[in-house]
Amino acid sequence: MKLESNIPSGPIETKWDNRRNGMRLVNPANKRRYRIIVVGSGLAGGSAAATLGELGYRVDCFCFQDSPRRAHSIAAQGGINAAKNYQNDGDSVYRLFYDTMKGGDFRSREANVYRLAQLSAGIIDQCVAMGVPFAREYGGQLANRSFGGAQVSRTFYARGQTGQQLLLGVYAELSRQIAVKTVTMHPRTEMQELVVVDGHAKGIVTRDLVTGAIETHAADAVILATGGYAPVFYLSTNAMGNNVTAIYRAHRKGALFANPCFTQIHPTCIPVSGDHQSKLTLMSESLRNDGRIWVPKKQGDKRDPRQIPEGDRDYYLERIYPAYGNLAARDVSSRAAKRMCDEGRGVGSGGLGVYLDFSDSIKRLGLNVIRERYGNLFDMYERITGENAYETPMRIYPAAHYVMGGLWVDYDLMSNIPGLFVLGEANFSDHGANRLGASALMQGLADGYFVIPYTVGNYLAGQKYGAVAASRPEFKQAEEEARERIRQLLSIGGKRSVASFHRELGKVVWDHCGMERRREGLAKALEIIPSIRDEFWENVRVPGGDRELNPELEKAGRVADFLELAELICHDALTREESCGCHLRAEYQTEEGEAKRNDKEFAFVSAWEYKGPGQKPVLHKEPLEFETVHLAERSYK
Amino acid sequence: MNLTLRIWRQKSSREQGSLVTYEAADVSPDMSFLEMLDVVNERLIGRGEEPIAFDHDCREGICGMCSLYINGAAHGGHRATTTCQLHMRHFKDGETITIEPWRSRAFPVVKDLVVDRGAFDRIIHAGGFVSSNAGGAPDGNAIPVPRDDAEKAMDAAACIGCGACVASCPNGSAMLFVAAKVSHLAHLPQGYPERAQRVLGMVRQMDEEGFGNCTNHYECEAVCPKEISVSHIAKMNREFIRASLLEA
Numbered sequence: 088m089k090l091e092s093n094i095p096s097g098p099i100e101t102k103w104d105n106r107r108n109g110m111r112l113v114n115p116a117n118k119r120r121y122r123i124i125v126v127g128s129g130l131a132g133g134s135a136a137a138t139l140g141e142l143g144y145r146v147d148c149f150c151f152q153d154s155p156r157r158a159h160s161i162a163a164q165g166g167i168n169a170a171k172n173y174q175n176d177g178d179s180v181y182r183l184f185y186d187t188m189k190g191g192d193f194r195s196r197e198a199n200v201y202r203l204a205q206l207s208a209g210i211i212d213q214c215v216a217m218g219v220p221f222a223r224e225y226g227g228q229l230a231n232r233s234f235g236g237a238q239v240s241r242t243f244y245a246r247g248q249t250g251q252q253l254l255l256g257v258y259a260e261l262s263r264q265i266a267v268k269t270v271t272m273h274p275r276t277e278m279q280e281l282v283v284v285d286g287h288a289k290g291i292v293t294r295d296l297v298t299g300a301i302e303t304h305a306a307d308a309v310i311l312a313t314g315g316y317a318p319v320f321y322l323s324t325n326a327m328g329n330n331v332t333a334i335y336r337a338h339r340k341g342a343l344f345a346n347p348c349f350t351q352i353h354p355t356c357i358p359v360s361g362d363h364q365s366k367l368t369l370m371s372e373s374l375r376n377d378g379r380i381w382v383p384k385k386q387g388d389k390r391d392p393r394q395i396p397e398g399d400r401d402y403y404l405e406r407i408y409p410a411y412g413n414l415a416a417r418d419v420s421s422r423a424a425k426r427m428c429d430e431g432r433g434v435g436s437g438g439l440g441v442y443l444d445f446s447d448s449i450k451r452l453g454l455n456v457i458r459e460r461y462g463n464l465f466d467m468y469e470r471i472t473g474e475n476a477y478e479t480p481m482r483i484y485p486a487a488h489y490v491m492g493g494l495w496v497d498y499d500l501m502s503n504i505p506g507l508f509v510l511g512e513a514n515f516s517d518h519g520a521n522r523l524g525a526s527a528l529m530q531g532l533a534d535g536y537f538v539i540p541y542t543v544g545n546y547l548a549g550q551k552y553g554a555v556a557a558s559r560p561e562f563k564q565a566e567e568e569a570r571e572r573i574r575q576l577l578s579i580g581g582k583r584s585v586a587s588f589h590r591e592l593g594k595v596v597w598d599h600c601g602m603e604r605r606r607e608g609l610a611k612a613l614e615i616i617p618s619i620r621d622e623f624w625e626n627v628r629v630p631g632g633d634r635e636l637n638p639e640l641e642k643a644g645r646v647a648d649f650l651e652l653a654e655l656i657c658h659d660a661l662t663r664e665e666s667c668g669c670h671l672r673a674e675y676q677t678e679e680g681e682a683k684r685n686d687k688e689f690a691f692v693s694a695w696e697y698k699g700p701g702q703k704p705v706l707h708k709e710p711l712e713f714e715t716v717h718l719a720e721r722s723y724k
Numbered sequence: 725m726n727l728t729l730r731i732w733r734q735k736s737s738r739e740q741g742s743l744v745t746y747e748a749a750d751v752s753p754d755m756s757f758l759e760m761l762d763v764v765n766e767r768l769i770g771r772g773e774e775p776i777a778f779d780h781d782c783r784e785g786i787c788g789m790c791s792l793y794i795n796g797a798a799h800g801g802h803r804a805t806t807t808c809q810l811h812m813r814h815f816k817d818g819e820t821i822t823i824e825p826w827r828s829r830a831f832p833v834v835k836d837l838v839v840d841r842g843a844f845d846r847i848i849h850a851g852g853f854v855s856s857n858a859g860g861a862p863d864g865n866a867i868p869v870p871r872d873d874a875e876k877a878m879d880a881a882a883c884i885g886c887g888a889c890v891a892s893c894p895n896g897s898a899m900l901f902v903a904a905k906v907s908h909l910a911h912l913p914q915g916y917p918e919r920a921q922r923v924l925g926m927v928r929q930m931d932e933e934g935f936g937n938c939t940n941h942y943e944c945e946a947v948c949p950k951e952i953s954v955s956h957i958a959k960m961n962r963e964f965i966r967a968s969l970l971e972a
Contacts, residue, residue: 138858153779154845156885157787173865209861216861218854218914220877227868245878251786252881259853266849274842297834326782360754363763366783470805473754473813536858584769586762630774635736636835638777639769 090343090694090709093497094198099715103202106498107541111548118143120552123543124291124306126278126333128155130250130528131511132312133257134535140264142540147304148261149273149293151328151641156258159314159326160531163250164371165234166242167214167528169207174231178239180204186237187526188716191491191519192668192684194346196692197715198498199516206533211243213536219256221245234525242525247371247463253528257535277641278333279569281309281340281507282561288337288507289555290562292569296641299634301573303566305557307550308543311337312510312535315490317350319649319656320601321593323487324356324369330645331652334494334513342494342502343694343707345515347652348660349491351522351669352602354421356486357471358440362590367486368471370464372524375413377448377457378481380404380420382441386431392442392480403427408679418521418669419680421485422602428484435482442480449477485602489527491518491669492659495694495709499542500534503694506550508543510534515692520668573633576643581626585642588623589649592616596653600660605673609661613654617701620650655695655704662706665689686718725751725817729764731776732824737832737840743822753813757800758783758790760812777836783808785949788884791891792837793824798888798947806886806949826891830898830934841887843933844901851925852905854914867913877911880904882950889944889952895936900944902930903960904952910963920967927964 095106113121121144125136128150136148150158170183184204188195211229215221221243222230231240245252264270275296282290282303290305316331317323338344355374356367381402383395403423405412415423424441427433434440449457454477458465465476472482494502494509496516501508511531518526595615599608623646631637666675666682667689675683692709727748734741748764755763758780765775781789785806792807794800800810815821823837831839869877883904890898906923909915915922938957945954 134858141857152781152787152789153841154885156845157781157789159782159787162782162784162786171864211864212861213856213858215864215867216854216856216914218877218909218912220874220881220908220912221864222878223869223871223874225871227870228865245881248786248882251884252878255881259848260856260858262845262848263853263855265845272845274845326787328781361752363752363755363759365756365759365762368784470809471756471811473811540858584766586766628769628772630769630772636777636838639775 088503088696088707090495090503090707091497092196092709093499094196095498099198099201102198103205110541110545113544113548115143117552119145121145121547122147122306122553123308123310124304125149125310125312126291127158127312127314127511127513128261129158129160129312129314129511130253130257130531131513131535132310133158133254133261134532135310135312135510135539136270137257137260137264138536138540139543140269143269146264146270147273147306148270149276149278151275151277151296153274155261155272155274156255158254159329160254160528161251162326163528164247164369166232166244166249166525167210167253168234168241168525169211169243169529170204170241171208171211173229174240176239178241182239183207183241185716187517187523188519189719190523191521192682193519193686193690193713193716193718194349194667194711195517195519196711197713201715202538203517203530203533206537207529209537210529210532214253214256217256217260219245219252237523250528253532279336279572280565281337282565283340283504284555284559284561287505290557292562292565294569297636299632299637301566301569303557303562305555305562307547307552307554308506308508310508310510310539310543311494311513313513315512316649316652317487317490319593319652320487320597321589322359322364322367322597324353324367327366330648332645332648334509335648335652337494337502337504337507338697340504341697342504342507343696344492344655345495345692345694346492346659347656347695348600348663349520349668349670350487351489351491352418352421352485353488354417354424354485355443355483357468358435358482358484359437360472361436368467369486369488370468370483372417374443374461374464377452377460378413378443378445379447380413380441380443382427382432382434384432388432392434392444401432418602418671418682422671422680424485425602440482440484443483444480445476446480487597487601489522491515491520491522495692499545500538501542501546506546508539510539520670572644573640576627576629576640576647577633579625579627579629581628583626583628585627585629585639585646588619588627589642589646592619592646592650592653595619596656600657603671603673604660606661609657612657613661616650616654616657623647623650658704659693659695663689663693690718725753725812725815727751727815727818728820730820730822731837733776733836734833736835741833751812753811755812756783756808757792757794757810757812758808777838779838780808785809786884788886791826791839791886791888793826793891795822798826798892799949801947804949804951826887828887828890828896828935830896831887831890841885843935844885844887844898846933847898847902847926847929848905850929851918851922854909855918856914869912873911877908880908880911880952880956883952884950886949888947888949890935892943892947893936894941894943895939897938897944898930898933898935899938899957899960900948900952900954902926903956906960906963907956910959919963920970923960923963923967924971
């Protein structure tokens with residue numbers, strides 16, 4: 088199989104213009120004859136559905152929540168990057184492009200990233216026009232903050248709720264299209280299967296989560312914008328419903344899965360408090376500006392942290408990385424925390440935590456300054472842990488947060504199955520091996536507002552509208568597959584709950600394919616995961632029936648897919664014998680514990696082909712060619 | 725800690741429901757309220773009983789999906805806290821906790837503690853937007869917005885659409901929810917061109933959905949997890965009167 092990235096020719100600055108100018112168009116009168124399915128209603132899916140509706144296409148949009156307003160884009164806190172250069176501080180499209188390439192440790196596709204930077208400014212204009220209440224200066228101009236190591240201020244924000252405000256903006260636009268009936272919304276509906284007819288994606292099979300009805304939907308193109316799969320780790324900062332099901336079922340139908348092992352671990356989250364833990368809450372990284380991170384020098388030191396004298400404390404980041412101290416890069420500080428806990432010096436009830444101590448800053452700056460800077464975060468911490476972090480140090484620990492991997496797409500965001508497009512976190516295209524802060528919202532909206540309206544039109548212009556009806560046997564077959572799967576899950580009648588398998592799987596993936604990966608550990612995970620999967624299919628207990636609201640059945644379907652995805656993730660991590668971005672293979676690191684890339688052998692996108700249940704997937708490589716950026720060794724000094 | 729739970733069980737919207745008592749033993753004070761229900765559910769599954777259905781997703785207080793009426797208060801009645809952020813340390817060992825779904829004619833029960841809040845979506849469809857197609861927007865700084873206006877708009881826009889305001893209002897009114905959107909857009913120049921149709925459309929849809937009227941109890945403000953002020957209702961009333969006069 089040859090992967091055609093379809094990157095346009097010409098200088099990088101004009102590639103997107105060249106591409107657009109060469110695209111076929113759909114006559115305005117014909118647009119309403121084409122039906123497009125959008126699965127997912129977050130920033131990428133919601134903006135795509137609304138924009139395609141505005142253009143006049145007939146759109147069906149699906150989400151599993153009770154309303155499109157609840158998609159997990161809503162939880163993004165910090166902001167959205169755009170190369171506006173409103174601050175006159177030297178920002179440019181090129182700089183945003185370069186920062187994103189470098190942040191991704193040179194494992195992303197240059198042309199896609201450049202286009203993202205070019206489109207970023209228009210996103211802000213569009214969001215302002217639809218009434219997003221961005222932070223403003225006294226003169227009425229848009230305010231910016233700096234973020235994630237960038238040397239310019241290019242992040243737009245709405246308090247600590249930027250994702251919420253952007254999503255509600257998209258939801259409002261989607262609502263307008265629903266009102267004029269260009270978009271039909273299907274809430275509480277989950278995709279079960281992709282339907283491929285004559286090699287093209289032409290529909291989906293869904294389950295109505297309230298009635299349990301299995302339905303088929305035929306369309307002229309299918310867009311998946313279903314977000315990330317970080318809950319493969321069981322505990323993550325993601326919403327409980329986030330899953331891999333839509334893209335994994337498409338993968339089983341032939342769509343290649345790219346870079347599945349590239350997962351981002353966020354260093355500052357509230358630690359696990361017990362076995363009952365269901366999710367982890369992220370605390371803004373900005374806390375590290377004024378907090379000092381430490382663990383006791385002695386193993387198993389259970390004293391109250393305030394009673395541990397200076398001499399018995401190990402400010403390990405300051406000790407190991409004196410130049411960066413507590414502001415060491417995300418992945419570096421995450422791994423350092425893990426090592427301290429592995430040594431038995433972790434704090435808190437489970438021993439998986441480190442202290443983030445503000446007492447020195449409070450002494451130096453006063454309580455009021457700290458309260459002004461971080462008051463809302465201290466409140467959130469107290470709500471969850473019951474501890475007052477002004478008086479006693481916070482406890483933090485890293486948690487899975489975002490996945491850079493996803494379905495493989497070409498420059499037009501089309502997968503290797505013609506007619507199947509993938510947007511936002513669900514695709515792999517823009518963030519390489521690591522995503523910079525405030526870039527996820529940017530990518531979701533760029534894909535939905537400004538890329539897909541052009542590229543889907545180019546595809547549809549070559550297709551006769553309504554060419555495939557749901558009466559084709561492929562629909563019946565996909566529907567039968569969905570029904571059979573549900574029947575099977577309900578009929579096992581075993582002894583263990585779905586959650587118990589999910590927890591067990593998550594621990595294996597976290598231990599062996601989390602912050603640090605080793606050959607032996609990955610090999611071990613590849614032995615354990617199939618055995619968990621086998622037991623799942625023999626011993627899971629899914630109560631209730633299929634013709635009703637059955638949350639356990641929903642979870643079972645998702646966990647079944649995680650049990651296969653986990654194996655794919657480990658294969659990918661084992662095959663990539665280098666370290667890059669968030670993928671740290673212990674065997675390949677610098678003396679300082681940094682990722683050591685191997686550009687000669689691994690400057691490619693791993694794109695995996697599904698070969699059947701329990702079969703080893705087949706690796707295809709898309710070589711990454713760098714025409715514009717110079718492949719730099721990241722310097723950490 | 726050991727708790728007794730009285731939980732509303734209802735098979736579907738077509739059937740009658742009732743409160744059923746469960747014992748919840750060995751609950752950790754560090755659990756969130758929903759984690760406590762997760763544990764209860766795992767035990768029910770272990771005994772071959774059907775688990776309790778409840779809505780939830782982000783579990784960090786922003787998606788607005790969780791929705792329980794706990795001991796007679798929406799989200800349990802703690803300041804600026806959604807159910808998913810409420811922790812068991814606020815309860816006492818041996819306590820009996822009553823858990824019901826949102827109670828409102830406009831929010832029919834789907835199953836157990838899950839309700840249908842589609843009425844909120846339909847109110848937004850009736851005007852809770854700015855009509856601005858992608859592609860034609862002027863530069864973001866072309867329209868200056870005074871900082872105070874942007875802040876007031878943001879105060880209102882923080883609404884998560886959970887429905888606690890409706891559930892706690894003696895009249896089952898959705899005024900705070902509707903007012904939050906009207907006020908958000910009325911504070912911004914982008915919202916001006918459609919100002920009149922928006923408030924008229926949304927208020928009419930609200931009435932059509934069967935929500936009650938506002939008689940100034942302020943229960944909504946007290947339970948709102950995002951602390952949205954009833955002053956936005958006053959703002960909406962002014963917008964509504966203005967639009968009605970213009971229409972007449």
